[in-house]
Amino acid sequence: MPTLLLVDGSSYLYRAFHALPDLRNSAGEPTGAVRGVLSMLRRLESDYKAEYRACVFDAKGKTFRDDWFPDYKAQRPPMPDDLRAQIEPLHEAVKAEGWPLLMEEGVEADDVIGTLTRQAVEAGWEVVISTGDKDLTQLVQPGVRWVNTMSEEVLDEAGVTAKFGVPPKLIVDYLTLIGDTVDNVPGVEKCGPKTAVKWLTEYGNLDNLVASADKVGGKVGENLRKHLDFLPLGRKLVTVVTDLKLPVGPADLPAREDDKAALAAIYRRMEFKGWLKELEEGTHRPAASAAADAAIA
Structure with a gap:
């Protein structure tokens, strides 16, 4: 049966920014969060040969939860400038790496993940949700696992019960x-x-x-x-919403071929020299190739 891999991009972006050192290119641009998130995506590609996948980010602006409760997330400080500066190159890199990227206005990434999870389960698919957000453990059920690459945790139903x-x-x-x-x-x-x-x-x-x-x-x-x-x-x-009307469904999210020209440009800008060398030497493995191998196996 197909596997859908859903990554909470916003969760990993914040975690990578705060966990990694202040890496910068020679132009002074911050690069640590971009490198951290891309490293986690590469790890997930290797560990889970999913035929379908998406990296989901929170969109700008308020959501329906702010309408329900004006103090929702009100205590959060403004996004640091060095983090904000990495969002655009990260989004471009994620897409160039062959990952469908999703952002839906007025809702949170959690709700997009919840809706796609429900749809995939109803179709008989396996689902892997990768995040550091404990809220998404409410989605774990037969066929759905919660994975945190930073803490090395993989939770099924028994794992959630043992942890919480x-x-x-x-x-x-x-x-x-x-x-x-x-x-x-x-x-x-x-x-x-x-x-x-x-x-x-x-x-x-x-x-x-x-x-x-x-x-x-x-x-x-x-x-x-x-x-x-x-x-x-x-x-x-x-409560994570699972009944959004989304413009895409699980079957619309196949792993795609890398855009090598776009990746090369991003790697040069960010000065990810090792990854650029892999790309130029042809040793960088596209996401779509891994998914194709999984489909054949």
């Missing part, structure tokens, strides 16, 4: 309770992961917990009751 203490079907409830500081979604005060797991294990899910909120003791139980009015909105905010 709850199965994928309860990740939304778990996140609703503990909140999401990255996205500025408040959870129940003083409710950390251990308390959330305890409650969900005891009551089965968030709905049952809410129905029995008056029975939950202690200060944290009092905090739960104070937070009851916000819980429905919190749940909406942390």
